[in-house]
């Protein structure tokens with residue numbers, strides 16, 4: 180028998196919302212979701228992340244192309260950690276990949292706690308991935324050792340959105356080791372999403388848009404992403420931004436990797 184409770188129901192009902200009513204989110208609600216966010220587990224109890232809460236439309240425009248009453252940027256905050264270590268005569272390592280990756284992990288689970296809490300209170304939102312390549316030193320004045328980890332925009336939804344499909348559990352779950360799937364397995368797992376895409380491509384897209392994609396060689400959903408949307412040039416530029424952010428923040432991972440070679 181399936182187990183249901185309000186938390187499971189909230190999780191199973193998740194969908195991304197990109198249009199919001201202009202209604203502001205009450206202060207107490209914002210505080211509640213932020214408090215729920217920081218209750219997430221955190222490596223060593225150090226909380227090497229921070230949330231930058233944005234409700235100023237001008238600042239929101241700088242960090243997000245989707246605008247709502249609220250946006251929350253989660254950042255890796257090794258700056259605060261460094262200050263804390265300095266106060267306690269403890270060394271700070273700026274070249275350790277493990278510290279940085281754990282901080283990303285910490286930041287994004289805390290942000291997701293915020294999102295789940297927000298959804299449980301009737302809010303809706305969407306993550307915006309490309310925050311990772313943005314220069315937050317410029318747009319938000321973050322100090323050294325602070326880099327973007329995630330962004331969500333939030334508000335009261337002003338659109339109807341269907342549940343999006345997910346892969347079947349067997350595609351995602353491996354038991355006691357990784358089982359290499361067959362081509363048929365992989366194709367069948369993505370079929371539902373592929374069929375939805377084809378339906379939209381054939382019945383909802385304008386002739387002009389369809390032609391533009393076909394001219395670029397896009398004939399299926401996978402190609403839509405890799406040739407039509409997240410092109411090689413685009414992803415290279417974004418990747419350069421991510422690495423530039425790390426260097427500019429003071430992380431010296433490449434140097435550490437070279438020493439290890």
Ligand SMILES: Cc1cc2nc3c(=O)[nH]c(=O)nc-3n(C[C@H](O)[C@H](O)[C@H](O)COP(=O)(O)O)c2cc1C
Pocket residue numbers: 193194195196197305306307308309342343
């Ligand atoms: C890491 C991450 C980055 C995302 N970035 C974007 C984005 O930049 N723009 C956008 O419209 N949606 C973005 N999304 C939302 C996904 O497109 C959405 O979750 C997916 O299409 C599934 O739809 P659902 O959330 O309604 O189930 C992102 C989601 C995640 C988890």
